[in-house]
Amino acid sequence: MWKDKAMRLLMLSAASTSIFLVALIFIFLMKESAPFVLKPGLGALIDRQWIPVSFVEEHFGILPLVTGSALVTGLSMLFTIPLSVLGAIYIAEIASPVEREILKPFIELLASIPSVVLGFFGLVVLAPLIKNLFGLGTGLTALTGALLLTLMAIPTVITLSEDAIMSVPRAYKDASQALGASDLQTIFQVIIPAALPGIIAAIMLGVGRVIGETMAVLMVTGNSAIMTWSPLAPVRTMTATIAAEMGEVSFGSMHYQALFWIGLVLLAVTFVLNVIAQRVLVRYGMMK
Amino acid sequence: MVETSPFPADTEHVITTSKVNFFYGATQALFDITMDIPGRRVTAFIGPSGCGKSTFLRIFNRMNDTIAGTRLEGDVRINGEDIYRNGSNVVRLRRKVGMVFQKSNPFPKSIFDNVAYGPRIHGTHDKQQLAEIVEKSLIRSALWDEVKDRLESNALGLSGGQQQRLCIARALAVGPEILLMDEPASALDPKSTIRIEDLIGELRNEYTIVIVTHNMQQAARISDYTAFFYEGHLVEFNATKKIFTKPREKQTEDYITGRFG
Numbered sequence: 001m002w003k004d005k006a007m008r009l010l011m012l013s014a015a016s017t018s019i020f021l022v023a024l025i026f027i028f029l030m031k032e033s034a035p036f037v038l039k040p041g042l043g044a045l046i047d048r049q050w051i052p053v054s055f056v057e058e059h060f061g062i063l064p065l066v067t068g069s070a071l072v073t074g075l076s077m078l079f080t081i082p083l084s085v086l087g088a089i090y091i092a093e094i095a096s097p098v099e100r101e102i103l104k105p106f107i108e109l110l111a112s113i114p115s116v117v118l119g120f121f122g123l124v125v126l127a128p129l130i131k132n133l134f135g136l137g138t139g140l141t142a143l144t145g146a147l148l149l150t151l152m153a154i155p156t157v158i159t160l161s162e163d164a165i166m167s168v169p170r171a172y173k174d175a176s177q178a179l180g181a182s183d184l185q186t187i188f189q190v191i192i193p194a195a196l197p198g199i200i201a202a203i204m205l206g207v208g209r210v211i212g213e214t215m216a217v218l219m220v221t222g223n224s225a226i227m228t229w230s231p232l233a234p235v236r237t238m239t240a241t242i243a244a245e246m247g248e249v250s251f252g253s254m255h256y257q258a259l260f261w262i263g264l265v266l267l268a269v270t271f272v273l274n275v276i277a278q279r280v281l282v283r284y285g286m287m288k
Numbered sequence: 289m290v291e292t293s294p295f296p297a298d299t300e301h302v303i304t305t306s307k308v309n310f311f312y313g314a315t316q317a318l319f320d321i322t323m324d325i326p327g328r329r330v331t332a333f334i335g336p337s338g339c340g341k342s343t344f345l346r347i348f349n350r351m352n353d354t355i356a357g358t359r360l361e362g363d364v365r366i367n368g369e370d371i372y373r374n375g376s377n378v379v380r381l382r383r384k385v386g387m388v389f390q391k392s393n394p395f396p397k398s399i400f401d402n403v404a405y406g407p408r409i410h411g412t413h414d415k416q417q418l419a420e421i422v423e424k425s426l427i428r429s430a431l432w433d434e435v436k437d438r439l440e441s442n443a444l445g446l447s448g449g450q451q452q453r454l455c456i457a458r459a460l461a462v463g464p465e466i467l468l469m470d471e472p473a474s475a476l477d478p479k480s481t482i483r484i485e486d487l488i489g490e491l492r493n494e495y496t497i498v499i500v501t502h503n504m505q506q507a508a509r510i511s512d513y514t515a516f517f518y519e520g521h522l523v524e525f526n527a528t529k530k531i532f533t534k535p536r537e538k539q540t541e542d543y544i545t546g547r548f549g
């Protein structure tokens with residue numbers, strides 16, 4: 001009995017540690033960013049310019065960073081979602097066992113490549129390719145970052161979507177086929193709808209990974225904090241900004257606090273995305 | 289096995305098989321089965337578990353095709369048409385030959401969408417027309433009164449017996465001539481079983497029904513003809529009354545008297 005109790009206690013403390021840590025991080029973020037509210041005021045964040053170090057006038061506008069993140073993430077999801085979902089359908093429903101044996105290890109391999117290595121690949125291979133393809137001055141663009149992030153998100157989204165598709169009961173497929181449905185009709189009208197909650201969860205996890213990713217985008221997006229919606233322009237994301245500037249910023253300065261605000265915004269965005277994902281899951285989950 | 293035919297002279301045989309052998313990979317599951325199944329009658333397949341009843345049933349709508357490594361020898365005809373000839377249209381076949389499975393398997397969709405699924409994939413999209421088909425099929429499967437006020441609610445919320453009747457409605461909605469039922473009541477409680485049996489009784493004059501059952505009383509209650517299978521062979525096929533009162537083969541007798549199986 002005492003063993004059970006000890007085990008329970010151990011697990012409880014492990015679980016509460018994570019809650020405690022999250023709270024701690026949140027409090028820390030709040031504390032470090034708080035003075036910014038008074039001076040120069042939160043309005044300063046809503047600015048189209050990010051010039052945190054200047055002899056003339058400093059600007060702490062995070063808008064270009066937000067659009068940079070949104071552009072890179074959005075583009076990346078535009079590539080990731082169709083590729084992954086179609087890939088997962090292929091692997092789960094169409095591929096022969098041999099094809100599956102070949103494809104799956106490659107996808108797992110892709111998942112295990114460190115993002116710095118992918119970033120290096122982006123810098124040396126992808127960027128020149130995009131530069132030449134579109135005749136640009138530089139290949140370090142939002143598109144380059146998005147393509148790299150796509151490579152990172154695909155394994156997660158494919159693997160989880162595939163699980164979701166595979167877990168659709170065989171009986172649904174039998175019923176559909178027995179009614180005279182073709183394979184494609186069965187896939188798109190029965191299997192995908194039944195697997196949708198899982199596929200949406202997979203996509204949300206993919207978005208999470210893409211938004212939070214830092215290293216690769218820092219290396220290949222060109223790092224210019226200019227507000228733009230052009231995929232072929234250099235941009236800078238929120239994560240890359242924090243990573244690049246946190247090391248040099250003077251402790252406690254307004255610049256330092258602004259970086260923390262970026263962190264808070266990032267946290268809020270991922271939180272909102274999670275809530276939306278949960279909502280969607282609950283709605284479709286009821287359908288299950 | 290020379291004998292007089294159990295069928296009346298004017299019997300129309302809708303399904304005919306000749307010397308059918310069936311293989312799962314290298315394992316043979318059916319041996320040399322020759323059988324003529326009469327139209328607009330209920331034919332029951334009985335026999336111990338694993339004797340090939342389901343396998344034989346699934347030959348009639350080519351559902352075995354979906355299992356890798358299977359092979360069929362022999363001749364299978366529906367309304368005289370060789371359903372396994374090259375270029376034979378499986379979609380058309382399955383519209384004509386509906387199937388109800390052992391475990392009810394409604395889609396995780398609304399009741400309406402379940403019944404409308406078949407007509408939709410075959411090209412009916414007119415709302416009015418779909419509504420009529422759904423209503424007719426649900427009335428036909430004796431489910432309409434229970435669900436008419438909640439056609440949009442999820443089919444998985446129905447009871448087991450209702451789900452199975454929904455599956456029957458779904459099969460009827462594409463307008464089949466033949467209904468294959470693989471132990472459709474084996475997972476249901478006695479009351480729901482009776483409802484399914486009554487339903488089969490109501491459908492018997494309009495459809496050719498082939499039903500697999502491990503329940504001999506059920507076969508005796510609902511079928512006109514009964515086929516007894518044993519280890520992949522068709523041992524005896526006769527009018528149900530004959531099978532249960534005066535079986536010709538010793539194996540059949542042993543089985544129906546409960547000596548094995």
Ligand SMILES: Nc1ncnc2c1ncn2[C@@H]1O[C@H](COP(=O)(O)OP(=O)(O)O)[C@@H](O)[C@H]1O
Pocket residue numbers: 312317335336337338339340341342343344355
């Ligand atoms: N998908 C399958 N793969 C391999 N063998 C199978 C498969 N389905 C059935 N069999 C085999 O074929 C034989 C007949 O099975 P089945 O038709 O399901 O019998 P019944 O319906 O009479 O219980 C059994 O020996 C069974 O093991």
Ligand SMILES: [Mg+2]
Pocket residue numbers: 341342343470500
């Ligand atoms: Mg069976």
